[in-house]
Amino acid sequence: MDSILFLIFAAIALGCALNLxxxxxxxxxxxxxxxxxxALAALYLLLGGEFIAAAQLIVYAGAIMVLFVFVxxxxxxxxxxxxxxxxxxxYLGVPLLLVLLGFVGYLIEKVLPASAxxxxxLFRGGSPLDVGKALFTSYLLPFEVTSVLILxxxxxxxxxxxxxxx
Amino acid sequence: xxxxxxxxxxxxxWYLGLSAILFALGxxxxxxxxxxxxxxxxxxxxxxxxxxxxxxxxxxxKQVDGHIYSFFVMVVAAAEAAVxxxxxxxxxxxxxxxxIDEVSSLKN
Numbered sequence: 130m131d132s133i134l135f136l137i138f139a140a141i142a143l144g145c146a147l148n149l150x151x152x153x154x155x156x157x158x159x160x161x162x163x164x165x166x167x168a169l170a171a172l173y174l175l176l177g178g179e180f181i182a183a184a185q186l187i188v189y190a191g192a193i194m195v196l197f198v199f200v201x202x203x204x205x206x207x208x209x210x211x212x213x214x215x216x217x218x219x220y221l222g223v224p225l226l227l228v229l230l231g232f233v234g235y236l237i238e239k240v241l242p243a244s245a246x247x248x249x250x251l252f253r254g255g256s257p258l259d260v261g262k263a264l265f266t267s268y269l270l271p272f273e274v275t276s277v278l279i280l281x282x283x284x285x286x287x288x289x290x291x292x293x294x295x
Numbered sequence: 296x297x298x299x300x301x302x303x304x305x306x307x308x309w310y311l312g313l314s315a316i317l318f319a320l321g322x323x324x325x326x327x328x329x330x331x332x333x334x335x336x337x338x339x340x341x342x343x344x345x346x347x348x349x350x351x352x353x354x355x356x357k358q359v360d361g362h363i364y365s366f367f368v369m370v371v372a373a374a375e376a377a378v379x380x381x382x383x384x385x386x387x388x389x390x391x392x393x394x395i396d397e398v399s400s401l402k403n
Contacts, residue, residue, distance in 0.1 A: 246304030282374035
């Protein structure tokens, strides 16, 4: 049952990611990315990460992607013109990516010992209670630092958006 | 009931392989696409793939730390999206284009 669910959601994620790369229109890419994020949230649930699945849906698929779609609509981004750059990335890029994938797959098979697979419900440490406990005890300082990071990001966004065209 | 053709528990390497493929697709989009917004979305796809790896290893080690790390990655991605989209807006206001090849004033 777990494997079937994994295969379904992995197929959704892969199809949407391929669609993201292959589509010409930015709005299609954005909708595909939302599909990838939703499928990944389901996979997080299968891995026992309840809090992170909810955060994925709310923060990523909700807030960030709404921002993306908003900017695409605001700028009225049209279809891409076909690229007319040099030829060697076109013919060398995909084989090199496949080589990278093969290398990573070899590493995964080599390094990872044959251990028990993923079964839904075996790991229960991803609930909001456990995440909150870890976040506010051992990870308190990084958590506080992220608030400074977000403040700086907000200030930077405001400064960039208010700058007049010269 | 006949036995299912699938293993009862999903191998961990399937998750890691899916994550690697998603990351490679993100790299491909980052390298081959020309629209700034699509390039930006490819970066988000790579961040998502890394998050899947964090959560998978969190399951493997039976610890919650991977979830915390992917939570921090989400926070950084949100900040990055805010600043990056503001930069894209400014670039579009100044140049009236979204093609990355035409935004080359830092070249030479």
